[in-house]
Amino acid sequence: MKIAIPHSLLYYYYFPLWDTFFKELGFEVVDTGPTTKDILDKGSKAAVADICAPIKIFTGHVIEGLKVADYVFVPRFARIKKPEYFCPKFMGLPDIIEGTVEESKGRVISPIINEKNNENISSPKIYEMLTEMFGFSHREIRLAIKRAEEVFERFKALLHSGLSCDKALESYKTGRWEKDLEKVKKDGDVTIAVLGYVYDVYDSFISMDVIKKLEALDVNIKTFEMVPQKVAYDNLKHYRKRLFWTFSNRVLGAGLHYLKDPEVDGIIHVTAFGCGPDAIVGRFLQYESDVAGKPFTTLRVDEHTGEGHMVTRIEAFVDMLKRKKWAKLSEVL
Amino acid sequence: MKVSFPYMGSAIVYKKLFEFLEHEVIMPPKPTQRTMDLGVKYSPEFACIPLKMVMGTYLEAIEKGAKVLVTSGGHGPCRAGFYGDTHRNILKSLGYDDVELIIFDAPQDNWRAFFRNVQKIRNGVPWHKVINRMYTLYRFVQKLDELEKMVQKIRPYEVNKGQTTQVWNQIQEKFDKIKTRKQLYRVYEECKQMLLSIPTRKVDEKDRIRVGIVGEIYVVMESSINFGIEEILGNLGVEVERSLYLFEWINDNLVPWILRPKRFKEIIKKGQRYIKILIGGHAVETVGHIIDFKERGFDGIVHLMPFACLPELVTQSLIPKISKEVDIPILSLPIDEQTGKANMLTRIEAFIDLLRNRKRGKTKEVFIDNIQEHVQEERVVMV
Numbered sequence: 001m002k003i004a005i006p007h008s009l010l011y012y013y014y015f016p017l018w019d020t021f022f023k024e025l026g027f028e029v030v031d032t033g034p035t036t037k038d039i040l041d042k043g044s045k046a047a048v049a050d051i052c053a054p055i056k057i058f059t060g061h062v063i064e065g066l067k068v069a070d071y072v073f074v075p076r077f078a079r080i081k082k083p084e085y086f087c088p089k090f091m092g093l094p095d096i097i098e099g100t101v102e103e104s105k106g107r108v109i110s111p112i113i114n115e116k117n118n119e120n121i122s123s124p125k126i127y128e129m130l131t132e133m134f135g136f137s138h139r140e141i142r143l144a145i146k147r148a149e150e151v152f153e154r155f156k157a158l159l160h161s162g163l164s165c166d167k168a169l170e171s172y173k174t175g176r177w178e179k180d181l182e183k184v185k186k187d188g189d190v191t192i193a194v195l196g197y198v199y200d201v202y203d204s205f206i207s208m209d210v211i212k213k214l215e216a217l218d219v220n221i222k223t224f225e226m227v228p229q230k231v232a233y234d235n236l237k238h239y240r241k242r243l244f245w246t247f248s249n250r251v252l253g254a255g256l257h258y259l260k261d262p263e264v265d266g267i268i269h270v271t272a273f274g275c276g277p278d279a280i281v282g283r284f285l286q287y288e289s290d291v292a293g294k295p296f297t298t299l300r301v302d303e304h305t306g307e308g309h310m311v312t313r314i315e316a317f318v319d320m321l322k323r324k325k326w327a328k329l330s331e332v333l
Numbered sequence: 334m335k336v337s338f339p340y341m342g343s344a345i346v347y348k349k350l351f352e353f354l355e356h357e358v359i360m361p362p363k364p365t366q367r368t369m370d371l372g373v374k375y376s377p378e379f380a381c382i383p384l385k386m387v388m389g390t391y392l393e394a395i396e397k398g399a400k401v402l403v404t405s406g407g408h409g410p411c412r413a414g415f416y417g418d419t420h421r422n423i424l425k426s427l428g429y430d431d432v433e434l435i436i437f438d439a440p441q442d443n444w445r446a447f448f449r450n451v452q453k454i455r456n457g458v459p460w461h462k463v464i465n466r467m468y469t470l471y472r473f474v475q476k477l478d479e480l481e482k483m484v485q486k487i488r489p490y491e492v493n494k495g496q497t498t499q500v501w502n503q504i505q506e507k508f509d510k511i512k513t514r515k516q517l518y519r520v521y522e523e524c525k526q527m528l529l530s531i532p533t534r535k536v537d538e539k540d541r542i543r544v545g546i547v548g549e550i551y552v553v554m555e556s557s558i559n560f561g562i563e564e565i566l567g568n569l570g571v572e573v574e575r576s577l578y579l580f581e582w583i584n585d586n587l588v589p590w591i592l593r594p595k596r597f598k599e600i601i602k603k604g605q606r607y608i609k610i611l612i613g614g615h616a617v618e619t620v621g622h623i624i625d626f627k628e629r630g631f632d633g634i635v636h637l638m639p640f641a642c643l644p645e646l647v648t649q650s651l652i653p654k655i656s657k658e659v660d661i662p663i664l665s666l667p668i669d670e671q672t673g674k675a676n677m678l679t680r681i682e683a684f685i686d687l688l689r690n691r692k693r694g695k696t697k698e699v700f701i702d703n704i705q706e707h708v709q710e711e712r713v714v715m716v
Binding site for chain 1: 442644651
């Protein structure tokens, strides 16, 4: 049996877990590959016009995946931490897919992820629906998910030691693991924290490979996955009320952490047009950056954004940071 | 305390609430273009229109002297639950340090904060009086909603254009003066008679068009933001019913779970045919009401949502499928500060044309345009 895992949304974070899990169960896993113009176009055509680009892209990947596999994996993320939730679009994702992609009927595997506090989404009960669908025993599911969790823990350890999501994924796929840590570059001129959800930052179409472009400009990168959950949340303590959304809290918390980090020279917030949570996260980040006196900029993109315009903005921002740093250095000298 | 509040539907209800608690009420002006402009200017660009409109309302209320603003929070994954804090943040950055914003979050999230808020707005009024007056208010909302439902069924058939709206305005003025429960029941009967004496034309069942309005609560309830869609539809000769009325909202959300009407649970169940779990906002209710309206014989649905509303985008994704499977035409209208009235009118008119044609095709009878005899004594039968 073939199952397609769409290369979009939380793929960038959970792929090692799901990949191991399904392979352990004997599935053939199909990765739909990086987003292409074709996938984006198909998704935009099927999805509702006003919905955010990540959902359109996800829809495109589902269409692509259904062509080559028997089933497509569309988890319903409700929450992984009480009392927070995911964005309503994640909670209704299988419904959206069923409403917009006709050929998905009966071919969607969508476990409900509704966990009180389990970032690893590794309780066997989540995946129990597979016993009904395919006749696996509870024991098989339990063993498979246990093995998958071990792999995922290793993956997270890579992230926390400074690898960005895409590089850690690469390590997982090639099986090189820790050997890749040597590649963490530390000799750039300036350091920028690139904040945003994994599906915005690492999707080559949404962020237009902002990380690679920055690295080419001799910039050290820090991202939110490098900040452990606990550290991110500690930074949010002075807020009266946490945000509703788990990953928004972690982006905001990581942002506050990096604002205090003397190594970080500036912050780029990558967000998709029409992202609801980011309307609030963006405002808070901007406000806090003003207070901390660190340069902050927003890259907001949708399926129509031109690459040239992005490059110009990134270059201008990096130039500004470099000049600022240079001015400071020459003052000291 | 000089108290004010945002608009949503019949604002006289909120006014009554604070009058009953013996506050000095600053009535915010009905939202206008200026309210919108003020709100848009100071709000995050990608926030949805309710946040912006409420922001504008607060600023106008503060201009009129309000010192305390009371609003509701939320506890779902819809971002509206965080709007109170965003508003507070904006007001602070504008230098309004002396204005207090009281946010009522769902009590189960934080009982202590909830009761602290209740104590604040209770204003020292003894508890027995509070309870008695709140019960009066409860009935007040019920009666007002009943009259509004009548208005929506009479307006399409009125003989003298605009008369129903006029009477409705008079009714609201009358209700505004009510002080006791006894008065309430008397005024209600009076108003009912006023409505029933509006001359209407007789229209055959097969020529009647009924449209249900569903969607996100703020844009459905607040006429200044949806361009008075109920009146527009009424003037086009269409009976309307909303999915949300204040009285039902109170029953669904504020009354303890056991006492809640069965109907609410049924609607949720119907909605879960398409959206499996509650995802915040009114997405599941919206779907449930679409199915419910169809089952009750309505001809079409107008779905209102703020632009980029998170939960309603899920509904919107499902609309083609629902429309096909349930067999009912649905018009989905996203609203934001860029929405123009003329554009919206055109779309609504085209939609109603479609509904009429569809109904005619279905009943397979020759349609005679509204040249019905004026029958003075004929009344619209109330459901």
